[in-house]
Amino acid sequence: MTEVLKVKNLSKSFGGIHAVVNLSFSVAEGELLALIGPNGAGKTTCFNMLMGQLKPTSGNVFLHDENLSGLPPRKIWRKGVGRTFQITATYQSMTVVENVQMALISHHRRCFSILPFAHQLYRDEAMELLQLVGMEAQSERACAILAYGDLKRLELAIALCHEPTLLLMDEPTAGMAPRERIELMQLTSDIVRDRRISVLFTEHDMDVVFAHSHRIMVLNRGELIANGSVESIRNDAKVQEVYLGGGTLFKNDEEQTYA
Amino acid sequence: MRQKEKASFLTGILAASIVIGAFSGVEAADTIKIGEINHHKRMAAFTIPYKNGVELALAQINGAGGVLGKPLEFIFRDDQGKPGEAIKIAEELMTRDNAVMLTGTIFSNVGLAISSYAGEKKHLYLAGEPLADSLVWAKGNKYTFRLRCSTYMQAAMLAEQAAKSPAVKYATIAPNYAYGKDAVAAFKKALTALRPDVEFVTEQWPALFKIDAGAEVQAIERAKPDAIYNVTFGGDLAKFVREGTTRGLFEGRTVYGLLTGEPEYIDPLKDEAPVGWIVTGYPWYGFKDGANKEFVDAYMAKYKSHPGMGSLVGYMVTQSIAAGITAAGSTDTEALVAAFEGLKVSSPVGEITYRKLDHQSTMGAFIGKVALKDGAGVMVDWEYKNGADYLPSDAEVKKMRPASK
Amino acid sequence: MGFIVAQLLTGLANAAALFLVASGLSLIFGVTRIVNFAHGSFYMLGAFVGYSLMQVLPGFIGFWASVVLSGVIVGVIGVIVEICVLRPIYKAPELFQLVATFGVILVIQDLALMTWGPVDVLGPRAPGLKGIVRILGEPVPQYDLALIAITPFVLFGLWFLLTKTRVGILVRAATQDREMVSALGVNQAWLFTGVFFLGSALAGVGGAIQLPKGGADLLMDFNILTTIFVVVVIGGMGSLPGAYIAAVLISVLNVFGVSYLPQSTLVLMFVVMAVVLMVKPYGLLGREEVAGEHGQVGEPERPIKPAGYRGRIFVGIVIALLAAVPFLGSFATVLTTDIIIFCLFAASLQFILGLGGLNSFGHAAYFGGGAYVAALLVRSAGTPMELAFILAPLGACMAAVIIGWFCIRLTGIYFAMLTMAFAQLLWSLIYQWDKFTGGDDGLVDIWPAAWLSGTTAYFYLTLVVGVGGIVFLRHVAHSPFGYALRAARDSSRQAEATGINTKRVQWAAFAFAGALAGLAGGLFVFSKGSIFPTELEIAKSFDAIIVIFLGGVKTLSGAVVGGATLEVARDFLTRFEYWRLILGLMIIAVVILSPDGIVGSLRKYAERIGLLREMVDGEQ
Incomplete structure (x- = not known):
């Protein structure tokens, strides 16, 4: 299988604290890979390095054998990496469809164009994407008044704008009701399957993780302690210990992360 | 929503037009x-x-x-x-x-x-x-x-007085804008014409109404001039006079002050008016x-x-x-x-x-010497100088004025 | 050596009043996040109150009692302002409070004029400290030494108050996290009021304590305002030790500037500020602003749509009405010309301030800059008017590109302050480089070409270019570029993560807004026939900010409506004796009563009575 993303010896320290230590893994084409671990394990740091928000202390990130290290987020996006945020980030003053159109405008490199009306550009494509995530009925609503679950769907639509080969999702279901979680993850897995997109996501809800991922990686104190199929992780003694020892049994602790 | 914005935009413009209209009715009073x-x-x-x-x-x-x-x-x-x-x-x-x-x-x-x-x-x-x-x-x-x-005429009057004194080393202090610069240039021109031997040892240019009087006084003191030409006025003048008096800058030096004797400027100084300065001003109290x-x-x-x-x-x-x-x-x-x-x-x-x-x-303009009387600064030994005597020659004036106008 | 020591002492003495006033400002900002533009007015009040008290309280004790009492009295005035003006609007966007404090400045100016009359007063000398001390042979006034001695005690006192007392700890906690403090059950409103009292009192003491070195006059408020902002920004907003270091730095630099660079005293201060902010963007001891902390509060902005069919007809009618203005007579034409020019200027600022969230406090630099470019081309190079007019926006754009490069890296209040510093730098250059720019005397006789020289002909040029510019700005707001600018404001995280180079978009918007401000400046210079440094003053920049808030910052037409309203109101009010009082009260009233601005309030009202829904339906 082709490897979409390859991470080699990635490390990050803040002062004396080693947030991520010598992390290496890869994501295969079409794969849904979950990155889990207790709070403070280094998941977000790892994500931020992959997306270019943080500069690694050492190590490299390759996308289709192209080194992404040191690139800013927008350039990584241009290489075909999409992302969604743990705490949703959308354009509050725009309508739902305009949020998607904005990303399409950026994808077509027309951010500096001043002649056309923005709301007329790529409207059909945007509507298609909204349809894909089930948001077409709300396309003209102001983004500021959307329910949280709908914002997450909208983010997904935005992330799909430039037909990414890799999607990074940071806590995609944080802050959602259990039913919504399952729906959103089902939607996500359908989309990535149809479009042959690889997904790397972090998640606290173990039901979601076990139900939807193809493979799971467990991070603890910045180090990768397990990497394997859903079954093998479920029965991994080390993982059990980390979670039991850390006092956060396989259950969600989203209240904490969402705050 | 956009419509409403348009509507209020129009309201604003209409309001403007109404006010304009209301104001354009001119009554024909016979004055x-x-x-x-x-x-x-x-x-x-x-x-x-x-x-x-x-x-x-x-x-x-x-x-x-x-x-x-x-x-x-x-x-x-x-x-x-x-x-x-x-x-x-x-x-x-x-x-x-x-x-x-x-x-x-x-x-x-x-x-x-x-x-x-x-x-x-x-x-x-x-x-x-x-x-x-x-x-x-x-x-x-x-x-x-x-x-x-x-400015030129008044500076020339002061320069005439200055030329009579034996002082040769002059310091100037003037607010750093067009008026101050004109005033200094005119004084220098008029004085050097009368006394080619004078030299200007320092020029101070405090920003208008932002004088740092202590520093200005120190800088002038450092240059050790024989006499000082002052163009500061208003609050700047008050601060300059106070710091200069406190620090002894004016002891043994004649100061020539442009406009300093005008009641608007000298009155606020009260009993701290700089005695001995030669100034232009308006001695309303002195007319018989x-x-x-x-x-x-x-x-x-x-x-x-x-x-x-x-x-x-x-x-x-x-x-x-x-x-x-x-x-x-x-x-x-x-x-x-x-x-x-x-x-x-x-x-x-x-x-x-x-x-x-x-x-x-x-x-x-009236030119005289500052003295204290009843706790206020006044001009004494003043004289009225006719402006006609302090203008450049007609030929010079013609050269300066734009031809077409 | 003696000279240098004496200069140093002078600088330290000058720093005293500056520190007192600046520390008050810094304290108020640190806790309440209010940029109190009326702080200079409190300083002026302190000087006048102190002067009045010193007339009745004699002797050494009387003098110092007057200083302290002025602080208390001004503190109480500050509390009144806080309770009446600011408390009702703490929930409004933060710049709103700034506009309100600007209204307070106008009110205090007229009230001070009524109370103390127009004549400058010279402060009394401090009893017992009238003489000099010779240090290394140089005369140093005793009062200077007293000031030098007092300041560290004040700094120490404030430090003690803030770090060792319960109230102080709460105040400091409030500077870190307002919500946390109110969650702890502390009455935040009274904490703010208390801080306002202390801050205003410090300004009052600063005003009174400088009396022996100067006096009191009605221009003091604006004269100290820029300097204390420079001090607070260099020191770091909210940092008292920073304010002290910066006050000393600026004062000492000024003193040496007087000796070694007497011609450029004004420029020096702003150069120092610009350099400090380039190296340390949050000031010497300031802390980095937490992202989002100062974002636009209040309800989010509504989505925008280009004018529909009816809207366009509406605009058409407005333009037709405007085109008929010359029939009302020559003055109406001139007034309308002025209004259009001002509206274009304000609209260009709203483009970056509203859509971009870039709170530029120095927008007048591009208006005046454009005007000066045109004027200098005509005067110095004999450029034909038409060409100079076209080059005005280009020149302003260049200036905005350069200044923007430095400023865009900062956000929030630091961005605002750096833009202001650069505008002041440009102003002081034009003001003091008089050989080239004419300085304060300005550049005159810059009249339009013959075919445009009539009032009416020029009005139509203004109508076409000015209204065209405003319409173009609106169009760009609806273009991908305008959307990208809003995207960068709404969520720079998402924007950056979807390929938008937010800083570059903002930089381009800054330059674009600068160019249109320059266009307004070009229109201005030929309509007046002259240009003066007053057109680059801070007050001019504030004018534009004020009208945007009056009109409604979260609307597209706010600047235009606000601009037209303010210009007409001002033209009307200046006929009255105490017009500043009326205008100030008017601004405060609008800010308190309709924090959405004129357009925002009308929109809400229309929604309530159902008019708006109807119109939206009608459009579809």
Whole structure:
């Protein structure tokens, strides 16, 4: 299988604290890979390095054998990496469809164009994407008044704008009701399957993780302690210990992360 | 939503048009109106005595039957000290209020703006207070006249006094803007012409109204001058005098102060007035008889306070305008311009002439020495110097004035 | 050596009053996040109150009692302002409070004029400290030494108050996290009021304590305002030790500037500020602003749509009405010309301030800059008017590109302050470089070409270019570029993560807004025939900010409506004796009563009575 993303010896320290230590893994084409671990394990740091928000202390990130290290987020996006945020980030003053159109405008490199009306550009494509995530009925609503679950769907639509080969999702279901979680993850897995997109996501809800991922990686104190199929992780003694020892049994602790 | 914004946009514009409309109804009162533009608020300490002077003259003129059989009326407007605003008001005064001519302003920059406007739109402008030399010379035009003794003339008067002293090393201190620079350049030019041996050992340029007096005094002291030429005024002057006196800067040195003797500037100093400075100003307390005394008495009778320099200027501006209109026999601008050229006006300081050559009046200035009397600074041993004697030669003036105007 | 020591002492003495005033400002900002523009007015009040008290309280004790009492009195005035003006609007966007404090400045100016009259007063000398001390042979006034001695005690006192007392700890906690403090059950409103009292009192003491070195006059408020902002920004907003270091730095630099660079005293201060902010963007001891902390609060902005069919007809009618203005007479034409020019200027600022969230406090630099470019081309190079007019926006754009490069890296209040510093730098250059720019005397006789020289002809040029510019700005707001700018404001995280180079978009918008401000400046200079440094003053920049808030910052037409309203109101009000009082009260009233601005409030009102829904339906 082709490897979409390859991470080699990635490390990050803040002062004396080693947030991520010598992390290496890869994501295969079409794969849904979950990155889990207790709070403070280094998941977000790892994500931020992959997306270019943080500069690694050492190590490299390759996308289709192209080194992404040191690139800013927008350039990584241009290489075909999409992302969604743990705490949703959308354009509050725009309508739902305009949020998607904005990303399409950026994808077509027309951010500096001043002649056309923005709301007329790529409207059909945007509507298609909204349809894909089930948001077409709300396309003209102001983004500021959307329910949280709908914002997450909208983010997904935005992330799909430039037909990414890799999607990074940071806590995609944080802050959602259990039913919504399952729906959103089902939607996500359908989309990535149809479009042959690889997904790397972090998640606290173990039901979601076990139900939807193809493979799971467990991070603890910045180090990768397990990497394997859903079954093998479920029965991994080390993982059990980390979670039991850390006092956060396989259950969600989203209240904490969402705050 | 957009519609509503449009609607309110329109409301704004409509409101504007309604106000404009409401203001464009001009009632036809039978007075001769003069448009007066000034920084009434920003420079209130100067405009209030000035306005009093104008009103005193108006009362006298209208009491005697007005001009051309009609009462003379001033419309006072505030420009906030902004030249752009002044021009807008000038337009309004001339076109909507039917003023026949413009006058006013203290700041030279506003005066220059109105002068340029007057030249372009062919309205008459009589500048009362602005001192900038360029108003009648480098930037002079056909439609602008100036009453007051200019920076150059007053500096030349002080230079004449300075030339008599044995001092050779001079320090200057002046606010760092056009007026200050003109004043220093004029003094240097006039003094070196009379005394080629003098040298200027330091020039200090505090920012206007932001003087760092202690530092300025130290810097001047360091240069060890024999004499000092001061152009600072207002709050800057007060701070400079206090620091200079405290630190002994003025001991054994003569200081020549431009405008320092004007009541507006010297009164706030009270008993700290810098004794011994040679200054130009206005010794309203010193007149024994004659037209000067009559003016002061009339002013004090009306306002129960003493006149300032501005009062005299306001009074003479009004007298000049009345004389000009009477001489022209009409309020037509071209007739007025013709009448003002060479116009002779009798005033508290004697007869003055608006020179045909450069539209500068020959009003002079009082020059004297500062002394303390009853806890206040006054000018003693003062003399009135006729402005006509302190102007450059006609040929020089002609060279400075733009040919086309 | 003696000279240098004496200069140093002078600088330290000058720093005293500056520190007192600046520390008050810094304290108020640190806790309440209010940029109190009326702080200079409190300083002026302190000087006048102190002067009045010193007339009745004699002797050494009387003098110092007056200083302290002035602080208390001004503190109480500050509390009144806080309770009446600011408390009702703490929930409004933060710049709103700034506009309100600007209204307070106007009110205090007229009230001070009514109370103390127009004449400058010279402060009394401090009893017992009238003489000099010779240090290394140089005379140093005793009062200077007293000031030098007092300041560290004040600094120490404040430090003690803030770090060792319960109230102080709460105040400091409030500077870190307002919500946390109110969650702890502390009455935040009274904490703010208390801080306002202390801050205003410090300004009052600063005003009174400088009396022996100067006096009191009605221009003091604006004269100190820029300097204390420079001090607070260099020191770091909210940092008291920073304010002290910066006050000393600026004062000492000024003193040496007087000796070694006497011609450029004004420029020096702003150069120092610009350099400090380039190296340390949050000031010497300031802490980095937490992202989002100062974002636009209040309800989010509504989505925008280009004008529909009816809207366009509406605009058409407005333009037709405007085109008929010359029939109302020459003055109406001139006034409308002024209004259009001002509206274009304000609209260009709203483009970056509203759509971009870039709170530029120095927008007048581009208006005046454009005007000066045109004027200098005409005066110095004999350029024909038409060409100079076209080059005005280009020149302003260049200036905005350069200044923007430095400023865009900062956000929030630091961005605002750096833009202001650069505008002041440009202003002081034009003001003091008089050989080239004419300095304060300005550049005159810059009249339009013959075919445009009539009032009416020029009005139509203004109508076409000015209204065209405003319409173009609106169009760009609806273009991908305008959307990208809003995207960068709404969520720079998402924007960056979807390929938008937010800083570059903002930089381009800054330059674009600068160019249109320059266009307004070009229109201005030829309509007036002259240009003066006053057009680049801080007050001019504030004018534009004020009208945007009056009109409604979260609307597209706010600047235009607000601009037209303010210009008309001002033209009307300046006929009255105490017009500043009326205008100030008017601004405060609008801010308190309709924090959405004129357009925002009308929109809400229309929604309530159902008019708006109807119109939206009608459009579809």
